[in-house]
Amino acid sequence: xxxxxxxIESRARAAMKASITLANLSTAIKNEALLNMAAALVKNKEExxxxxxxxVKAAKEKGVKTSYIDRLTLNDKRIxxxxxxxxxTVALPDPIGTGDLYVKRPNGLEIRRVRVPFGVIGIxxxxxxxxxxxxxxxxLKSGNACxxxxxxxxxxxxxxxxxxxxxxxxxxxxxxGAIQFIDIIDRDAVIMMCKLRGIIDIIIPRGGxxxxxxxxxxxxxxxxxxxxxxxxxxxxVYADLDMALNIAINxxxxxxSVCNALETILIHKDIAQKFLPMLKPxxxxxxxxxxxxxxxxxxxxxxxxxxxxxxxxxxxxxIVSVKVVEDVEAAIEHINxxxxxxxxxxxxxxxKNAHKFLTEVDAAAVYVNASTRxxxxxxxxxxxxxxxxxxxxxxxxxxxxxxxxxxKYLVYGEGQIR
Amino acid sequence: xxxxxxxIESRARAAMKASITLANLSTAIKNEALLNMAAALVKNKEExxxxxxxxVKAAKEKGVKTSYIDRLTLNDKRIxxxxxxxxxTVALPDPIGTGDLYVKRPNGLEIRRVRVPFGVIGIxxxxxxxxxxxxxxxxLKSGNACxxxxxxxxxxxxxxxxxxxxxxxxxxxxxxGAIQFIDIIDRDAVIMMCKLRGIIDIIIPRGGxxxxxxxxxxxxxxxxxxxxxxxxxxxxVYADLDMALNIAINxxxxxxSVCNALETILIHKDIAQKFLPMLKPxxxxxxxxxxxxxxxxxxxxxxxxxxxxxxxxxxxxxIVSVKVVEDVEAAIEHINxxxxxxxxxxxxxxxKNAHKFLTEVDAAAVYVNASTRxxxxxxxxxxxxxxxxxxxxxxxxxxxxxxxxxxKYLVYGEGQIR
Numbered sequence: 001x002x003x004x005x006x007x008i009e010s011r012a013r014a015a016m017k018a019s020i021t022l023a024n025l026s027t028a029i030k031n032e033a034l035l036n037m038a039a040a041l042v043k044n045k046e047e048x049x050x051x052x053x054x055x056v057k058a059a060k061e062k063g064v065k066t067s068y069i070d071r072l073t074l075n076d077k078r079i080x081x082x083x084x085x086x087x088x089t090v091a092l093p094d095p096i097g098t099g100d101l102y103v104k105r106p107n108g109l110e111i112r113r114v115r116v117p118f119g120v121i122g123i124x125x126x127x128x129x130x131x132x133x134x135x136x137x138x139x140l141k142s143g144n145a146c147x148x149x150x151x152x153x154x155x156x157x158x159x160x161x162x163x164x165x166x167x168x169x170x171x172x173x174x175x176x177g178a179i180q181f182i183d184i185i186d187r188d189a190v191i192m193m194c195k196l197r198g199i200i201d202i203i204i205p206r207g208g209x210x211x212x213x214x215x216x217x218x219x220x221x222x223x224x225x226x227x228x229x230x231x232x233x234x235x236x237v238y239a240d241l242d243m244a245l246n247i248a249i250n251x252x253x254x255x256x257s258v259c260n261a262l263e264t265i266l267i268h269k270d271i272a273q274k275f276l277p278m279l280k281p282x283x284x285x286x287x288x289x290x291x292x293x294x295x296x297x298x299x300x301x302x303x304x305x306x307x308x309x310x311x312x313x314x315x316x317x318x319i320v321s322v323k324v325v326e327d328v329e330a331a332i333e334h335i336n337x338x339x340x341x342x343x344x345x346x347x348x349x350x351x352k353n354a355h356k357f358l359t360e361v362d363a364a365a366v367y368v369n370a371s372t373r374x375x376x377x378x379x380x381x382x383x384x385x386x387x388x389x390x391x392x393x394x395x396x397x398x399x400x401x402x403x404x405x406x407x408k409y410l411v412y413g414e415g416q417i418r
Numbered sequence: 419x420x421x422x423x424x425x426i427e428s429r430a431r432a433a434m435k436a437s438i439t440l441a442n443l444s445t446a447i448k449n450e451a452l453l454n455m456a457a458a459l460v461k462n463k464e465e466x467x468x469x470x471x472x473x474v475k476a477a478k479e480k481g482v483k484t485s486y487i488d489r490l491t492l493n494d495k496r497i498x499x500x501x502x503x504x505x506x507t508v509a510l511p512d513p514i515g516t517g518d519l520y521v522k523r524p525n526g527l528e529i530r531r532v533r534v535p536f537g538v539i540g541i542x543x544x545x546x547x548x549x550x551x552x553x554x555x556x557x558l559k560s561g562n563a564c565x566x567x568x569x570x571x572x573x574x575x576x577x578x579x580x581x582x583x584x585x586x587x588x589x590x591x592x593x594x595g596a597i598q599f600i601d602i603i604d605r606d607a608v609i610m611m612c613k614l615r616g617i618i619d620i621i622i623p624r625g626g627x628x629x630x631x632x633x634x635x636x637x638x639x640x641x642x643x644x645x646x647x648x649x650x651x652x653x654x655v656y657a658d659l660d661m662a663l664n665i666a667i668n669x670x671x672x673x674x675s676v677c678n679a680l681e682t683i684l685i686h687k688d689i690a691q692k693f694l695p696m697l698k699p700x701x702x703x704x705x706x707x708x709x710x711x712x713x714x715x716x717x718x719x720x721x722x723x724x725x726x727x728x729x730x731x732x733x734x735x736x737i738v739s740v741k742v743v744e745d746v747e748a749a750i751e752h753i754n755x756x757x758x759x760x761x762x763x764x765x766x767x768x769x770k771n772a773h774k775f776l777t778e779v780d781a782a783a784v785y786v787n788a789s790t791r792x793x794x795x796x797x798x799x800x801x802x803x804x805x806x807x808x809x810x811x812x813x814x815x816x817x818x819x820x821x822x823x824x825x826k827y828l829v830y831g832e833g834q835i836r
Contacts, residue, residue, distance in 0.1 A: 020754070020778055020780075023777070024777050024778070103798070103799050105797070105798075105799060109788060109792060109797075111798055111799075118810050119780065119810070201810055202810070202811060216638075217638070220634075220635070222809060222810070222811045224811075240833070243833040246833060246835055247833065247835055249835075250835035250836060251835075254835070254836060336438070358828050359441070359442050360438055360442070362438075362537065363826070364826065364827060365826075365827040365828075365829055366826065366827070366828055366829070367829045367830075367831060368828075368829070368830050368831060369830070369831045369832055369833055369834075370527055370829055370830070370831025370832075370833070370834045370835075371831075371834060371835045371836055373835070373836040374527060374829065374831075374834070374836055375827075379523070379527075379836065380521070380523075380529055380827070381521050381523060381529075391640060392536050392537070392619055392620070392640075392824035393620060393640045393642075393811060393812040393824070394811040394812040396824055396825050396826065396827075397531075397825075397826075397827050406810040406811070406814055407814050407815075408781070408782065408783075408784065408814065408815075409782060409783040409784070409793075409798070409814075409815050410776050410783075410784055411783055411784070411785045411786070411788055411792065412785075412786050412787070412788070413785060413786060413787045413788025413789075413792075414787055414788075415658070415661040415664060415665065415787055415788070416787075416788040416789060416792070417664055417665055417667075417668035417669075417672070417788075417789045417791070418668060418672060418789055418791040418792055418797065
């Protein structure tokens with residue numbers, strides 16, 4: 001155990017050492033490195049596929065879920081997509097070195113606030129090799145060294161990819177040590193990473209609720225919480241019901257496994273009689289299981305009953321909970337009790353109810369007449385996404401490159417004392 | 419214990435309930451409340467002084483330090499100053515409701531990012547009754563409900579002050595429950611507050627290193643770390659030595675108990691022979707104890723020797739550690755090893771060394787040719803200060819009203835799906 005701990009700490013320290021040079025590197029060198037990394041991935045495609053095949057074989061033998069295998073599996077197209085992602089990062093504006101405040105004080109002190117990298121970012125994720133490339137690219141572009149820890153089922157793929165990325169980055173002038181990978185399968189490796197306060201500056205967990213809980217509960221390093229989404233659609237009495245139906249279908253079925261998918265639909269009592277008989281067959285046709293409140297069951301007696309637990313559940317699956325509510329106040333109250341502060345939407349043509357919902361629902365993104373599925377760095381126009389923050393500190397909602405930076409005050413004097 | 423826990427949780431929940439209305443209150447009502455609170459403090463001066471006398475008497479009987487008694491003691495002037503502080507908060511611009519991003523996406527979605535309160539802020543501080551007023555005012559102006567927990571030695575003063583503030587605020591239209599005070603002396607009350615994730619949104623500890631450590635290590639609520647400052651002055655080979663001396667004296671002696679005071683002076687080896695004999699008598703004349711490295715002792719043999727521990731110590735007292743270093747690189751290396759990422763300054767006339775120091779020292783505020791004592795919300799022109807953040811997440815350096823806010827995306831559609 002001590003040996004594992006030492007390995008992790010020494011890698012994090014190497015990242016810390018590299019981070020000082022990396023923080024002050026020109027955009028040109030960082031972009032050059034990203035292009036080199038893209039080319040190297042394509043060039044070494046065969047090697048990556050070979051390593052990936054080992055992981056896929058082992059995962060299949062372990063009998064894991066098909067969706068899991070799918071995310072783990074690489075092919076020519078997926079490697080080219082990863083390389084494409086690196087090239088897109090080149091096109092993003094460099095967040096480092098820009099200033100957002102300049103004041104000259106009465107005593108002559110000049111104070112500038114400039115954007116600087118965090119230093120070392122730890123990213124803990126599941127068995128998705130593309131996240132390795134993505135995370136390394138966004139950290140590098142924002143001037144941060146990184147310590148990556150991917151799910152153990154992708155260990156061979158990740159080791160191979162990281163080694164290719166490191167060589168390509170360092171050859172382009174990125175300081176050695178800037179990209180670190182923890183190739184230790186032991187689950188405690190995650191906890192050990194989380195204890196490196198003073199070496200790792202922030203940790204971003206990317207993955208399911210279990211992973212995120214383990215990280216937030218054990219970390220002495222500051223964490224940006226991402227991802228869990230119990231998202232709601234509230235169909236107001238003044239809703240366009242066709243629009244509401246469309247958004248319900250889209251929110252639940254377009255990609256049920258993601259965090260911005262819909263989990264609960266709330267319906268105003270005065271339109272429930274009309275809307276539920278529209279909603280039920282439309283969702284059932286798409287294989288969605290519906291779990292309704294008592295009042296739903298009065299209208300549709302063949303509906304499965306929802307339990308208290310359902311309201312707080314992120315199904316990540318073709319299941320949805322439905323509840324009839326008194327009014328917009330009751331909808332907001334339900335949402336503020338059960339949401340994960342991710343994304344919630346109201347469907348209404350009434351400006352007062354829309355305004356009330358927007359101001360009173362406590363979530364990173366609150367919508368009027370649109371699908372919660374849009375909460376996403378690319379859909380928001382940020383050109384990148386390292387995750388979706390569901391906390392209020394530092395960054396909220398989809399996080400682009402800027403979320404990977406902090407600020408620093410530079411103060412210029414001529415001998416001023418206080 | 420369970421009873422204490424229930425009391426704390428129910429107060430925090432009351433704050434949470436009030437926070438929804440408070441978040442959307444007009445600036446006019448908030449300002450009205452602040453003025454009411456100011457008037458009420460002055461009007462009830464006698465009552466406050468009586469409660470304070472009980473605390474001061476008990477503290478004296480316990481035999482606590484004089485400086486401690488001084489911070490605890492109120493008088494007419496101090497109560498008027500607290501009222502003045504409330505009035506100054508009225509003059510500050512309201513951070514809530516301003517937007518910092520607006521995009522219309524190709525699909526017609528309109529996305530706005532607006533500034534909103536956190537919700538409920540927990541503030542844990544020591545036995546300084548003025549912090550009670552200050553914290554309540556800044557939370558209120560930024561639209562946040564607050565749960566205050568001051569040092570137990572000030573319990574009677576704080577209870578009296580909070581009750582006056584509550585009455586005055588609620589009479590002006592602030593929702594009841596918005597200002598909460600934990601009048602429980604038990605030290606575990608702090609830990610219990612720190613566990614209320616989901617009710618309290620952030621916790622800001624204000625006080626010494628011990629308090630801050632207890633909070634950061636035990637909190638499941640996000641914490642903004644404030645305050646500890648091991649601040650450095652590096653006297654470069656190209657320094658104006660009179661300026662360097664002036665800044666050393668100011669940094670160490672103008673207010674040794676505060677976090678932006680100087681703790682360590684690093685001196686370039688080529689000027690040490692000249693500068694140390696200037697520095698030593700000047701500091702000693704002001705009762706400063708100097709602890710030097712080996713090379714210092716070669717130049718001034720009667721100097722007390724510094725130990726490894728000294729380099730990492732925030733004395734908060736008339737003690738300073740002094741070290742001779744090879745060059746600017748060695749100075750930066752020492753600082754990045756021992757500083758608390760608060761404030762560090764270089765004294766130099768050389769633009770290259772100044773630039774190197776500014777970019778490579780990892781601290782909230784990095785100075786050239788000025789005293790570290792300026793790291794302060796008022797000195798920076800923010801008009802307020804809830805503390806000085808020494809972490810990189812969310813806010814860094816002096817925190818004004820904006821640091822007490824987060825953002826929220828409001829998204830307007832016309833039925834868009836993805």
